[in-house]
Amino acid sequence: MDKIVFIGLGKMGLPMAENLRASGLEVIGYDINKSARNTFSGVTFDEVKKALSHAETVITMLPSGKEVKEVLFTDDNFQKTKPGSVLLEMSSSMPKDTKEIKHRLEGWMQVLDAPVSGGVSRAKSGELSIMVGGSKELFDKKVHIFDALGQKAFYCGKTGTGHAAKALNNYVSAAGLIAACEALVVAKKIGIEEDKFTEILNNSTGKNNTTEKKLRQFILNRAFNSGFALALMAKDVGIAKLESEDHGMSLKLLDEVSKYLNYSVKSFENDVDHTQIYEFVENLDFRS
Template sequence: MNPIIGVIGLGNMGRNMAATLVGKGFSVIGFDLSDTARQQAEKQGIVPANHLDDIARQCSVVILSLPKAEHVEAVCLGDNGLIKQLTSGTIVIDTTTSIPEMSRKIANAFAPQGIEFIDAPVSGGPAGAAAGTMSMVIGGKLDTYHLVLPILEAMSSVRVHVGDVGAGNIAKIANNMLAAAHLITTSEALTLAEKAGVDPSKVLEAINAGSGRSGASQAMFPTWVMNKAYDSGFTMGLMRKDVGLAKALAQNLELNLPMTMKTAELWQQSAAVLPDSDDFCCIAQCTNPSLFAKETK
């Protein structure tokens, strides 16, 4: 299977995913509303499309990399959306962190036209997208998953098929809720160590050798927090959106999940001091500004 692949959404994630596919021999056409994004994509070997119908006309596999569920709905089901342009047999892979209800709505709308849809949200940030080392959690028909597996393998190092359409979104929401909580709990643990007179960097090393380690302690703090780089490519606004999705899902299911609710509350409260445009690892600064605040030049 060597189709022409369309990528819709050429931000940090979508553009790097597209460039990774180009580097592995795939033909990729990219579309974004931003002229600048299309120009940057062209420099990375991605053929720029000026209109959505350019993607629909030429591509048998379409990858979406968009900010929110409402953007996915507009692109797929809007007045000039993909549903009116794609042909039978096309497969749409949505890498957006969306909501299960939206994925199911789109899949059900596509089905009568013979268009397949899978939700495949990703972890690993822009660096992982550029290196092809992302993790993907995937919801959709198993047969459809196997059809696009060579493409997914080129984009990622780990793939988990979770279940039917929507299951990938649920897994990603759960994952990001944990990541959001672990950023806060790790910063609190290191604050505790500092105030007790122990070097936080040594305590972080000890945590990563023990049972308290997490993705936050093993990757996020060493890479973006302790060195005060704060340049992961994932924003506070996006993580606030994701923890909001976890809170909404818990409420819709009428679950009593106090840690989820508290995590969402803390991320929302942080908006008073950290704008949406800040790197998501900046949440550590709310616990201990003296230890984690980015140095001004």
């Protein structure tokens, strides 16, 4: 049986690791945070090199490629795995970081970039969307892992395309979030009840992920606790911007959405949920 070492037992990683265990797979957990390790129902180790020594497949679910590289390459930790083992890099990383990781692991570990979309709720329910880049043959061998985590795994192409797809998806999601929040603020000014306007959107062509899954659930009730940080959304959209520029494209709306998110992040003193951008929109001066 495939021995999986799952690195990163945070808001997303913990339910993903638990779903892998529930599917019958053998999972060993690691997180730098002791309380996160203690929350996991399976076996954990307090040192990453100890955990890696048991790995046939390593899954990383970390904030960015920077942390992934630190885990793998500090003291050559990756060499604690068995030669020929597999890395499923599921963090929200830059495609160039994934390509660098693959190059540095060549001859020891095989790599698939496999970031996810769906948030904490779908991580818990095992209904994530997974975007995968790398070898198609390796994708086919590891599809049972993706099946335990999500409702659909999409093979995107060469190394880095999974992370590129994730970043572009989050750009589209962020644009929809900003548009919905701005429209809601205007509707309130006009005198249309918030809940009524949300219902209008969800029965009209303005319907999107934010109007269906976020306005009532996290925004109108002021909960702002979807589990995905505003700073991470800004980071992902920044990756999409860099990818477009690296391919010779300067996209005006993408640039504006990226600036909007970065400005909103700076407006808050603390690290807030991405749905709290609604408060930022409410406080904007829209006068021309």
